[in-house]
Amino acid sequence: MSSDGDPGAGSGDDHDGAGSDRFGGKGEVLRQTLADHAVHIAVIAVFAVYPLLYTWLTGTGIGTELDVVLPRTRTMVAVLYVGLFAISFDFISGYTGYLSFGHALFYGIGAYFVALTVNGKVPFLAETTPLLLMIVLAGLLAAVVALAIGAVSFRLTGVYFAMITLGFAEVGHVFIRNWDYVGSNPRDGIGFFTGVDIGLPDWWLLPGWNVTIGQIVGDEFTNVLGTGIDLSKADVSFYAIGIVVLVCYFLMQRIIHSPYGRVMIAIRENEERARAVGYNTFRYKMGAFAISGFFGAVAGGLFAGYKRSVSPENSFDLFVTADALLAAIIGGFGTLAGPLYGILFQDVLEGILSTDPHGLARYLRENLPSSILEAGLGDATVLEGINVLLDGRAGLYLGIVFILFVLYVPHGILGTLRNRLGGTVAEQLPARLRRYVGRD
Amino acid sequence: MTGALHAALAALEAVPLASIGEILTDLADLETLVGIGLDGLSKFGIYVTIAAGLSLIFGLMGVLNFAHGSLTMLGAYLGGAFMLFFVSSATGDVVTIVFFFCTMALVFAIVTGLGAVLEIGVIRPIYDRPPLFQILLTFGIVLVLDEVVRIVLELEGIQSSTDWQAARGTRPDEILGFHEVFGISIRAIYQFQTIVGILVVVATWWFLTRTRYGLHIRAGSEDGEMAQALGIDVRRSFTVVFGVGAGLAALAGVMLMWDPRYGASVPLGVETLLIAFVVVIIGGLGSFKGTVVAAAIVGLVDALMSWLFVNHVDFAGLPELVMFLVLVLVLVARPQGLYGVEEVGGH
Numbered sequence: 001m002s003s004d005g006d007p008g009a010g011s012g013d014d015h016d017g018a019g020s021d022r023f024g025g026k027g028e029v030l031r032q033t034l035a036d037h038a039v040h041i042a043v044i045a046v047f048a049v050y051p052l053l054y055t056w057l058t059g060t061g062i063g064t065e066l067d068v069v070l071p072r073t074r075t076m077v078a079v080l081y082v083g084l085f086a087i088s089f090d091f092i093s094g095y096t097g098y099l100s101f102g103h104a105l106f107y108g109i110g111a112y113f114v115a116l117t118v119n120g121k122v123p124f125l126a127e128t129t130p131l132l133l134m135i136v137l138a139g140l141l142a143a144v145v146a147l148a149i150g151a152v153s154f155r156l157t158g159v160y161f162a163m164i165t166l167g168f169a170e171v172g173h174v175f176i177r178n179w180d181y182v183g184s185n186p187r188d189g190i191g192f193f194t195g196v197d198i199g200l201p202d203w204w205l206l207p208g209w210n211v212t213i214g215q216i217v218g219d220e221f222t223n224v225l226g227t228g229i230d231l232s233k234a235d236v237s238f239y240a241i242g243i244v245v246l247v248c249y250f251l252m253q254r255i256i257h258s259p260y261g262r263v264m265i266a267i268r269e270n271e272e273r274a275r276a277v278g279y280n281t282f283r284y285k286m287g288a289f290a291i292s293g294f295f296g297a298v299a300g301g302l303f304a305g306y307k308r309s310v311s312p313e314n315s316f317d318l319f320v321t322a323d324a325l326l327a328a329i330i331g332g333f334g335t336l337a338g339p340l341y342g343i344l345f346q347d348v349l350e351g352i353l354s355t356d357p358h359g360l361a362r363y364l365r366e367n368l369p370s371s372i373l374e375a376g377l378g379d380a381t382v383l384e385g386i387n388v389l390l391d392g393r394a395g396l397y398l399g400i401v402f403i404l405f406v407l408y409v410p411h412g413i414l415g416t417l418r419n420r421l422g423g424t425v426a427e428q429l430p431a432r433l434r435r436y437v438g439r440d
Numbered sequence: 441m442t443g444a445l446h447a448a449l450a451a452l453e454a455v456p457l458a459s460i461g462e463i464l465t466d467l468a469d470l471e472t473l474v475g476i477g478l479d480g481l482s483k484f485g486i487y488v489t490i491a492a493g494l495s496l497i498f499g500l501m502g503v504l505n506f507a508h509g510s511l512t513m514l515g516a517y518l519g520g521a522f523m524l525f526f527v528s529s530a531t532g533d534v535v536t537i538v539f540f541f542c543t544m545a546l547v548f549a550i551v552t553g554l555g556a557v558l559e560i561g562v563i564r565p566i567y568d569r570p571p572l573f574q575i576l577l578t579f580g581i582v583l584v585l586d587e588v589v590r591i592v593l594e595l596e597g598i599q600s601s602t603d604w605q606a607a608r609g610t611r612p613d614e615i616l617g618f619h620e621v622f623g624i625s626i627r628a629i630y631q632f633q634t635i636v637g638i639l640v641v642v643a644t645w646w647f648l649t650r651t652r653y654g655l656h657i658r659a660g661s662e663d664g665e666m667a668q669a670l671g672i673d674v675r676r677s678f679t680v681v682f683g684v685g686a687g688l689a690a691l692a693g694v695m696l697m698w699d700p701r702y703g704a705s706v707p708l709g710v711e712t713l714l715i716a717f718v719v720v721i722i723g724g725l726g727s728f729k730g731t732v733v734a735a736a737i738v739g740l741v742d743a744l745m746s747w748l749f750v751n752h753v754d755f756a757g758l759p760e761l762v763m764f765l766v767l768v769l770v771l772v773a774r775p776q777g778l779y780g781v782e783e784v785g786g787h
Contacts, residue, residue: 099572152768156775159504159571163721164771170714171764178757318710322579329576388591396591399583406577407565 039426047242050076051235064367067358071344071351073234074215077241077306079340079347082323084245085299086331086339089324091252092292094334095261096285097268098154101162102169103324105149106142106293108176108316110300113138115310118192121181131198131213132244135301139294146293150286157271166318173316189311193217196305198240213237214308241302248295253336255291264288268334326398330405332412341413349401350394361391463752475624476743482630484739485637486702488732489695490712491719492644493688495731498720500661500681502571503563506578509713510585511551511686515693516704517589518547520607523697533612544694548687555686559679586706593706603703611698629698636695640688641732648728653680661726689716718767724780733778738763 034041051073058067071079089103113122114134120127125137153164176186183190195214212219218233231239255261263284266274275281304310314320323346324339331342352360364386365373373383409416414425421428466472494508522543527536558581566573593600616629648654656677659667668674692712696702702711719738723730745759755761770777 097572099575152772156771159575159725160721160771160775162572162575163504163717164768166714166717167721167764167767167771171761171768174757174760174764178755178761318714325576325579388595393587393591395583396587399580399587402583403562403577403580406573406580407562410569410573 035430037426038430044246047076048239051232051238052229064363068352068360068363069348071348072358073232073238075347075351077234077238078303079344080238080241080245081299081302081306082347083327083340083343084248084302085296085320086324086327086343087249087252087336088292088295088299089321090328090334090336090339091256091295092288094328094336095256095264095268096288097271098157098285098289099162100165100289100292101321102149102165102167102172103292103296104316104318104320105165105169105172106146106296107300107303107320108172108310108312109142109145110135110138110297110302111304111310111315112176112182112190112300113141113297114196114301114304115190115192116182118194118196119190128197130210131196131301131305134196134305135244135298138297138301142293142297143290146290147286150289154282154285154289166321169316169318169321173312173318176316177312187312189309189314191309193308195219195308198244198305211236211240213240213306215306217308237306241306244298244302248298249337249340252291252295256336260284260287265334326402328412329402330412332414332416332418333410335412335414335418338412338414345413346394346398349398353390353392353394353397355392359391361386364390459752463748466751471624472747475626476740476747478621478624478626478630478634479746480736480740480743481634482739483742484736485634486692486696486699487715487719487739488637488735489633489640489688489692491716491723491731491735492640492728493685493692494716495720495723495726495728496644496648496657496688497682497685499726499728500657501567501678502726503574503578503682504571504725505682505685506575506713507558507581507585508578508685508689508716509709509711510582510589511555511689512693512696512712513704513706513709514554514585514589515547515551515690516607516697516702516708517593517604517693518550518690519543519694519697520604520610520704522546523607523610527610533614536610536612537615540694540698544691547690547694551690552683552687554683556679556683558686559682563682564675564678582709586709589706600706603705604697605703607697607704608700616698627700629700633695633699637735640691644688644728647684653677657681715763718763721777722767722770724777727777727779730777730779738766741766 054070054073057063057070060066085103085107088106089100092098092100093103114131116122117125117129117134118127125134149165149168153161153168156164176182179186195212195217197210198213199210213236214233215237216233219236220233221231221236223229224231256264263274263279263281266277266279267281267284271281300315303315307314323343327339327342327346329342330345331340332338351358355361365383368382373386374381376382376384405412411419418424418428421432490512493511494505497503497505497508523536523539526539526543531539562577562581563574566577590600598604598606611629616632617627618625619628620626646654648658656667656672656674657680659670659672660674660677664674693704693708696708696712697704702708715738719734720731722738723732723734741762742759745762749756749758774780
């Protein structure tokens with residue numbers, strides 16, 4: 001958005017310049033790398049211990065209360081794959097400034113590719129194809145689709161680009177809703193009963209590490225490696241999907257920090273100047289769109305693999321793109337990692353306000369004394385207020401938060417944080433901490 | 441693109457090539473042509489009413505109003521509520537139609553007011569931001585508006601995801617039911633929609649070309665700064681235009697509440713929003729004339745494709761699919777739309 005949208009640009013270069021004398025020995029390199037990635041490692045660690053933490057916290061004295069606020073592991077799995085989708089959306093929209101309003105198309109391609117393969121409806125692919133292979137193939141398919149759409153759409157800019165991509169996505173949406181190859185009633189989508197294998201297949205040199213993931217049907221382990229830790233089905237899916245999402249995130253981050261990514265930002269800031277400097281901006285935009293489409297489909301594939309059921313409404317729909325858009329704005333547009341936090345915020349809110357047994361509405365109904373529940377003004381009681389204003393009303397509050405963010409926090413959570421710190425959090429936070437502690 | 445290609449292929453598979461001749465023979469029949477033409481006119485009426493407000497708002501303000509569909513949905517529910525209030529089973533058909541126009545006027549007034557409030561409250565602060573933010577903000581309004589409507593419906597015990605049958609039941613079927621015209625049985629409600637659509641076009645045209653505000657609007661969209669320099673309060677015109685655009689969206693809702701193919705429901709918002717986008721973009725963002733022409737084209741294409749689906753092609757999504765393909769083709773051939781000016785709204 002603004003010119004200070006990614007202050008990492010300048011500091012990244014300084015860093016490279018200073019590298020030659022800083023990296024003295026091998027140990028030094030390792031130490032420096034660890035220091036550079038301290039924040040990444042911390043975030044990954046928090047995610048990694050979360051399922052265990054959740055089990056432990058909800059078992060304590062205030063467990064019921066914490067259960068209302070904390071997302072369950074099952075929800076966290078959704079945070080991961082929808083987060084990846086939002087990140088892929090941010091990759092093209094936040095960095096090149098071209099709003100991909102039909103991004104759900106790629107998510108849908110990934111989801112349907114996996115669902116159709118497992119049902120044996122994709123030619124040349126066995127039903128037992130490992131999920132990793134499926135999502136890579138789905139991603140490549142989506143990348144090709146992105147190139148075809150991009151070839152047409154990148155002749156347009158601004159609102160027109162957003163609209164033509166939306167148009168293409170709607171073509172896909174209408175098509176998938178009526179394509180009877182999917183099943184006898186394509187509007188209901190397609191599902192499957194078995195879990196899918198994620199992991200490296202047992203081919204040639206590959207080691208064949210494998211687990212089965214999937215809601216309700218995946219693997220579970222008790223007493224892992226004799227540590228006394230039990231991993232539930234949701235935990236196993238969480239870790240397996242988490243690793244894929246992590247790899248995808250670092251791949252995209254690598255691209256953003258490469259000269260290629262710098263050109264993408266140049267396109268966002270001033271495309272004409274980037275062209276005048278000599279970059280073939282069309283090719284860069286096409287490449288970025290294809291990469292973004294690839295990861296969007298990977299996210300969709302993970303979603304289908306875990307949920308085991310896809311329908312036009314939860315894959316190709318405009319509101320799927322809207323989820324990514326909301327996450328990107330709340331988390332920080334053009335920050336790559338931000339959308340993940342945006343989705344986390346969104347899902348935590350949805351969890352609290354959900355109609356499920358662990359939701360706030362149910363909790364209040366069961367735990368407030370009836371004198372409070374029945375108190376009220378005139379006809380309206382507190383109980384009715386809870387039912388109407390809290391039970392399953394996440395959309396309302398999310399909409400309000402979203403509007404407030406657009407109006408008052410346009411850079412989102414992570415973007416604002418970066419502006420405050422004067423660089424990416426990963427770079428600036430350790431430096432600040434060191435200054436605090438007094439070393440360096 | 442592959443999706444589109446696949447779809448085209450699927451459609452082709454469903455139509456064996458030999459039958460194209462058959463389709464043409466079937467088409468070369470007066471009754472069929474009149475039927476398709478009438479259907480097309482009815483769809484024109486709906487589409488132009490849905491899209492007029494969107495076109496107006498974009499034309500002056502350069503704001504692509506994502507909340508347009510939700511305002512249509514709101515209009516449908518408000519219209520239904522007023523009609524249920526006015527009409528009982530004893531009410532005569534002609535009186536019902538008079539009430540219907542009263543309802544239209546009332547709903548238009550209410551939602552115009554709401555639109556003006558929205559413009560002053562949340563949209564005005566972001567005019568100097570990139571156009572992206574206006575899309576985002578109006579999208580936020582969609583989320584809030586939809587949820588508020590759902591809350592009210594739940595309190596009233598009305599299903600939000602399916603059509604509101606009670607409101608549709610106020611339709612006077614003596615007048616707007618099936619009639620024989622030229623030997624074809626048609627639903628008069630569709631011709632009624634054509635008339636409403638034409639009335640909306642005429643009224644908007646009159647507003648734009650014959651009133652002082654219309655003059656300000658056209659001046660403001662031509663060159664906002666110059667208009668301001670000449671003493672026109674562009675800010676106030678913005679408020680008026682946003683209000684009127686929202687009101688027009690709600691009018692479309694009132695009309696669709698009676699329609700057997702649409703009806704008042706919360707998903708109506710997205711459904712009409714997408715149609716409105718297609719029509720406005722094909723016509724050229726910011727050109728009212730373009731919107732009218734595009735509504736006619738899309739209406740006719742839709743009617744033709746609906747006929748094809750019923751008679752020859754086994755693919756239920758055909759009309760919608762072709763509509764979006766027309767959008768894509770127009771954007772490829774003429775990125776600014778049929779009558780659009782390339783630089784409108786500063787994009």
